[in-house]
Amino acid sequence: MPGPDYLICLECETPTYIFEWVEGRVVEAVCAVCGNEDPAAFLSEDEYEEMAVRDEGSEGSDDDE
Numbered sequence: 001m002p003g004p005d006y007l008i009c010l011e012c013e014t015p016t017y018i019f020e021w022v023e024g025r026v027v028e029a030v031c032a033v034c035g036n037e038d039p040a041a042f043l044s045e046d047e048y049e050e051m052a053v054r055d056e057g058s059e060g061s062d063d064d065e
């Protein structure tokens with residue numbers, strides 16, 4: 001599977017296109033907005049969406065569906 005088009009910086013939640021993707025994981029990434037360059041602090045679009053869905057699920061205790 002090829003890498004994602006972009007990664008999302010967890011520090012400022014901004015997409016970045018400056019990264020290197022090797023064998024299914026981030027090996028290098030740089031955020032032009034906040035200067036973050038820790039590969040562990042970036043997620044692919046898919047991973048980010050998964051995380052967002054989990055966050056919503058954990059907080060939705062009193063919505064009336």
Ligand SMILES: [Zn+2]
Pocket residue numbers: 009010011012013014031032033034035036
């Ligand atoms: Zn950032």
